[in-house]
Amino acid sequence: MRKMMVVAVREYLAAVRTKTFVVTLIIMPILLGGSVLMQWLLRDYHDTRAKTFAIVDRTPGARLFSSIARTVESYNETTNDPVTHKPLLPRFELQQVPASADTPKAIDEQRLELSERVQKGELFGFLDISADVLKPGQGKTDQNEDSIRYQSNSPTSREFPRLIEKPLLLAIQAERAEAQLGVSKEKMRQIMRPISVESMGLTWRNPATGEVEPATLQSRYAPLGVPIGFVMLMFLVIMMTATPMMQGVVEEKMQRIAEVLLGSVRPFDLMVGKLLGLTAVSLTISTVYLGGAYWAAWHYGFHRYIPLELLAWFIAFQALATLMYGSLFIAVGAACTDMKETQNLMWPVMIVAMVPLFLLGSVMQEPNSALAVSLSFFPLSTPMLMILRQSVPPGVPSWQPMLGVVVVMLTTLFCVWASGRIFRVGILMQGKGAKLGEMLSWVFHD
Amino acid sequence: MSAVAIQDVTKTFRQHVAVDNLSLQVPRGSIYGFIGPNGSGKTTTLRMIMRILYPDRGAIRVLDESVDGQRDGRSILDRVAYLPEERGLYKQMKVRDVLRFYAELKGFRHCGPDIDAWLKRMDLLTWADKKVQTLSKGMSQKVQFIATVIARPELILLDEPFSGLDPVNTDVMRDAILELRRNGATIVFSTHDMAVAEELCDFIFMIYKGRKVLDGTLESIQDVYGSDTVHVQLDGQSVGNDLPGVVKVTDLGRWQELRLAPEADTQVLLNYLIQRGRVRHFEISKPTLHDIFVRIAQPIDTLGEKLHA
Numbered sequence: 001m002r003k004m005m006v007v008a009v010r011e012y013l014a015a016v017r018t019k020t021f022v023v024t025l026i027i028m029p030i031l032l033g034g035s036v037l038m039q040w041l042l043r044d045y046h047d048t049r050a051k052t053f054a055i056v057d058r059t060p061g062a063r064l065f066s067s068i069a070r071t072v073e074s075y076n077e078t079t080n081d082p083v084t085h086k087p088l089l090p091r092f093e094l095q096q097v098p099a100s101a102d103t104p105k106a107i108d109e110q111r112l113e114l115s116e117r118v119q120k121g122e123l124f125g126f127l128d129i130s131a132d133v134l135k136p137g138q139g140k141t142d143q144n145e146d147s148i149r150y151q152s153n154s155p156t157s158r159e160f161p162r163l164i165e166k167p168l169l170l171a172i173q174a175e176r177a178e179a180q181l182g183v184s185k186e187k188m189r190q191i192m193r194p195i196s197v198e199s200m201g202l203t204w205r206n207p208a209t210g211e212v213e214p215a216t217l218q219s220r221y222a223p224l225g226v227p228i229g230f231v232m233l234m235f236l237v238i239m240m241t242a243t244p245m246m247q248g249v250v251e252e253k254m255q256r257i258a259e260v261l262l263g264s265v266r267p268f269d270l271m272v273g274k275l276l277g278l279t280a281v282s283l284t285i286s287t288v289y290l291g292g293a294y295w296a297a298w299h300y301g302f303h304r305y306i307p308l309e310l311l312a313w314f315i316a317f318q319a320l321a322t323l324m325y326g327s328l329f330i331a332v333g334a335a336c337t338d339m340k341e342t343q344n345l346m347w348p349v350m351i352v353a354m355v356p357l358f359l360l361g362s363v364m365q366e367p368n369s370a371l372a373v374s375l376s377f378f379p380l381s382t383p384m385l386m387i388l389r390q391s392v393p394p395g396v397p398s399w400q401p402m403l404g405v406v407v408v409m410l411t412t413l414f415c416v417w418a419s420g421r422i423f424r425v426g427i428l429m430q431g432k433g434a435k436l437g438e439m440l441s442w443v444f445h446d
Numbered sequence: 447m448s449a450v451a452i453q454d455v456t457k458t459f460r461q462h463v464a465v466d467n468l469s470l471q472v473p474r475g476s477i478y479g480f481i482g483p484n485g486s487g488k489t490t491t492l493r494m495i496m497r498i499l500y501p502d503r504g505a506i507r508v509l510d511e512s513v514d515g516q517r518d519g520r521s522i523l524d525r526v527a528y529l530p531e532e533r534g535l536y537k538q539m540k541v542r543d544v545l546r547f548y549a550e551l552k553g554f555r556h557c558g559p560d561i562d563a564w565l566k567r568m569d570l571l572t573w574a575d576k577k578v579q580t581l582s583k584g585m586s587q588k589v590q591f592i593a594t595v596i597a598r599p600e601l602i603l604l605d606e607p608f609s610g611l612d613p614v615n616t617d618v619m620r621d622a623i624l625e626l627r628r629n630g631a632t633i634v635f636s637t638h639d640m641a642v643a644e645e646l647c648d649f650i651f652m653i654y655k656g657r658k659v660l661d662g663t664l665e666s667i668q669d670v671y672g673s674d675t676v677h678v679q680l681d682g683q684s685v686g687n688d689l690p691g692v693v694k695v696t697d698l699g700r701w702q703e704l705r706l707a708p709e710a711d712t713q714v715l716l717n718y719l720i721q722r723g724r725v726r727h728f729e730i731s732k733p734t735l736h737d738i739f740v741r742i743a744q745p746i747d748t749l750g751e752k753l754h755a
Contacts, residue, residue: 006550014538251537260534260593262498264523264551428498 003265007273008280015244015281025288028236048079048087053160054114054126058099059134059175065096067171068127068164075163092160095123102131111151118153125152125160133172136180166194204304226305227364227391231356231384233289234318238353241282241322242329245274246342249333249427258427267424275326275416282322286315313401314387320405321383324412325353331419334426335434345436356384367392377404379411418443447510449474449601449632450495455504457490464490465501466656472634472649477627479647480636481735483743487656488636489531492603495634496528509600524553527599531606531636533586535593537579541570544578545593552597564592568618583610591619595626602626604635608642620646640736650735652742659742668732675737676704676712678719679727686722690714696737701727703737 015021030037057065072092079089100110107128114126133147148168150161174188183191206213252258261270290311297303332345355375356363363372367389376385386404389396425442426434434442450472457465465487472478480488493499494506511522535544542561549557565571568588578586587610595602607623608616623633623646637643643650644664652660660667676692678685678701685702687695691710696703706712712730719725733741 002553003551006547010547014536018538255537256530256532256534257536259493259498259530260528260548261551263496263526263528264548428493 004269004273004276007261007265007270008276011245011248011274011277012280014248015241015277016284024240025285028240029289048090050091050093051124051160052093052095052122054095054097054117054123056097056099056110056114056126056128058102058129058131060131062096062099063175064129064133064168064171065094067167069094071164071167090159092163097126115151118151124154124157125150127161127164129168134175134179136176170194223305223393224364226310227388228360229293230310230314230387230391231360233286234314234321234384234387235353235357237282237285237289237318238321238325240285241278242326245278245326246329246333246346247339249274249330249423250336250339250342253334253337253427253429262427267427268420271327271330271420271423272416274330275323278326279319279322282318283315286318290314310387310391313390316405317383317387317408320408320412324380324383324408324415325349327412327415327419331422331426331439334419334423335429335439336426337429345439348436352380356381356388359385360388363388364392368396373400376400377407379407382408447474448472448507449476449509450634451507452491452495453505453507455491455494455501455506457487457494457499457501463656465494465653467504468653468656468658470651470658470661472632474632475627475630476632476648477623477646478632478634479643479650480634480653481638481640481643481650481660481739482636482653487653489605491653492528492605492634492636495601495603496526497523498528524597525599526601527552527594527597527603529590529594529602529604529607531609533590535578535586535590538577540575540577541565541581541589542574545589545596548593549596552599554597557596560596560598561592564596567622568592584612584615587611588615588619591622595622595631600631602631602633602635604633606637607635608637608639616642640734640739644735652739654742660738664735667735667738671733671738671741673730673732674706674708674710675731675733676706676715677727677729677731678702678704678725680719680722681724681726683723685719690718705733705737 055065055068057063072094076091079087079091081088097110097114100106111128114123114128117123118125128149128151130147170189170192173192174185177183177188178185204213205211252261265273294303294306294311297306328349329346332342332349335345336342359372359375359381362369363375363385366372372385372389376382376389378385382404386396386401390401421443422439426439448471450470452468452470455465455468456463468487468491470491480491482488490499494501495508497508508522509525536547539547542565545561545564546557549555549561554560562571562574565574568591570585570588570592573581573585573589578589581589587607591604591607594604604623607619611619620642623635627633647664649663650660650667651658680702684697685695685704689695689704691707691714692704693707694705696705704715706715716725716728719728
């Protein structure tokens with residue numbers, strides 16, 4: 001036991017007291033949050049050059065153009081910063097193009113001509129509204145995809161069609177109503193005022209003030225962020241700690257350190273010592289990240305979405321997951337004689353470890369579906385999936401995480417025992433690495 | 447009382463018999479040299495004494511405790527230390543930290559003063575807080591040696607302790623080994639340096655193809671071969687090959703070493719040489735350990751054949 005601790009302390013310090021560890025600790029969240037952060041930082045950096053669009057309005061009297069023009073006009077008033085008057089968004093400019101003759105050939109010719117102007121850069125895109133749009137629908141088959149088309153060679157730039165889509169639809173509906181029902185366009189617009197459904201969290205009573213706190217728009221994101229954060233953190237910490245540990249075992253073999261160690265410690269004690277050190281490292285990382293995240297959440301008033309009980313479960317599952325995966329990684333390291341060989345034996349472990357990440361979306365959607373429940377009792381994915389299901393409101397019955405811990409503990413014991421047997425044989429083996437079959441035979445035969 | 451008692455031990459790896467029915471007694475307080483060609487079973491024997499490997503058959507007692515495949519009695523390992531042939535140090539650790547780690551692993555807790563004393567003795571004090579990877583080969587060999595003996599073991603097994611050391615460090619290492627013995631430790635070491643083995647060892651054990659071929663004091667081993675070696679130096683010329691009663695001529699440059707056939711007459715040989723030229727040196731002696739080693743590992747005559755058969 002004492003020797004286990006000596007090994008554990010050395011492993012812990014060897015992992016934590018390096019520049020790489022500190023750098024990784026800082027860089028990891030930056031890499032993860034990086035893409036989100038970049039988009040947020042660059043949200044104001046739009047291409048502010050004006051974009052010109054051609055409008056071909058084939059309705060009688062080109063009645064829809066004015067509606068588009070009004071929409072664009074009011075949009076253009078918002079493109080400059082209200083204080084500094086610097087352009088923030090591109091201005092849109094419209095060119096009304098007289099409709100061609102109403103024959104398929106002439107229409108195609110006109111579209112070609114406009115497309116060529118887009119190619120030349122004179123236009124950013126063009127909108128082609130057919131005369132059909134004002135006709136009332138014919139029941140089932142009233143979806144005509146060709147009624148309004150927006151053509152451009154920048155299909156990812158959706159600002160213009162997105163801007164005009166709703167107002168144009170309203171204008172068309174008003175035109176139709178006036179023609180069919182005799183209701184004035186103005187009246188029709190009032191009737192057709194659009195409504196959207198907003199997703200929000202629950203209204204709650206603040207225990208500190210006793211006041212009822214209104215649900216906020218933001219509160220709908222917290223219940224999404226917490227579970228994703230938990231699963232990503234657990235996966236990252238396992239990879240950040242177990243991979244260097246595996247490399248360490250290979251190094252011990254290559255440098256013949258293993259022989260000296262085994263001259264003092266039993267192989268099993270050596271491996272358990274390593275696992276304890278590894279677990280301590282993983283808990284250090286989790287504590288830093290969770291502490292930071294909790295402080296930030298508390299600072300911005302989100303901390304009620306991270307109940308302390310959930311944090312305790314996370315720590316428990318994190319520790320077990322590190323032990324379980326750590327023992328597998330150590331077994332792989334012991335069976336290999338150089339770093340290249342570890343790659344071949346790593347992939348089965350990696351794939352199993354990544355299963356919860358693949359299932360992230362579907363489990364969050366339906367945390368209590370039969371599939372989600374049964375997969376969260378598959379021991380290798382239990383830690384990540386159980387904490388995921390626990391952190392998606394409304395949570396899971398309390399017997400489930402408890403049973404999960406028992407299942408993982410038993411599996412961990414088995415993994416540690418089996419890895420210990422692989423470790424015992426593999427650690428002294430030189431020359432060439434073992435195959436999966438050989439490793440299994442070390443486990444089950446003496 | 448033996449520090450190590452090996453009784454009829456056999457160890458097989460797949461088809462390869464690494465150690466074949468070996469018996470050996472290492473008396474306490476002695477310096478025991480293991481010699482033998484590469485791959486002959488020296489390291490396997492040392493590892494079995496350390497309980498890193500277990501024998502297939504036979505029994506090994508270390509410091510009067512049994513090592514016959516039983517996993518108990520582990521605390522004995524705290525009293526035994528092992529220096530593997532290749533380095534066994536964490537490259538990223540500082541010298542002092544790695545020494546403390548190995549001491550604590552053997553259960554030796556208050557090792558600070560001992561570490562300083564050893565570093566001073568090995569002229570490494572200025573390197574105490576440097577990382578192992580910055581050390582030269584000789585320096586890390588010395589650090590490894592300190593790591594081996596830091597926990598004051600009673601039995602010390604050294605695999606090639608002198609390889610890669612310059613003459614000054616070889617002397618430092620030899621003095622350290624002799625002092626450890628004076629303080630009561632038993633030392634078993636393997637070496638390819640026959641001169642060191644001759645100087646240092648109370649007993650010499652040679653293993654060849656897994657079997658014991660020599661075991662005893664240097665004198666008793668040499669006595670087996672008798673005085674069958676003649677060192678000759680002729681003025682300005684080599685002795686040539688077809689000499690009466692000589693089975694092998696080894697040209698050492700300025701000297702020639704002649705091995706005599708059994709019952710050869712040195713007087714006849716000297717007469718013959720005098721007729722060849724001016725004899726500057728003619729010395730009848732016992733074969734060196736080097737010569738004995740080569741005779742066994744590269745047998746050319748019936749004597750060697752007989753011995754290792």
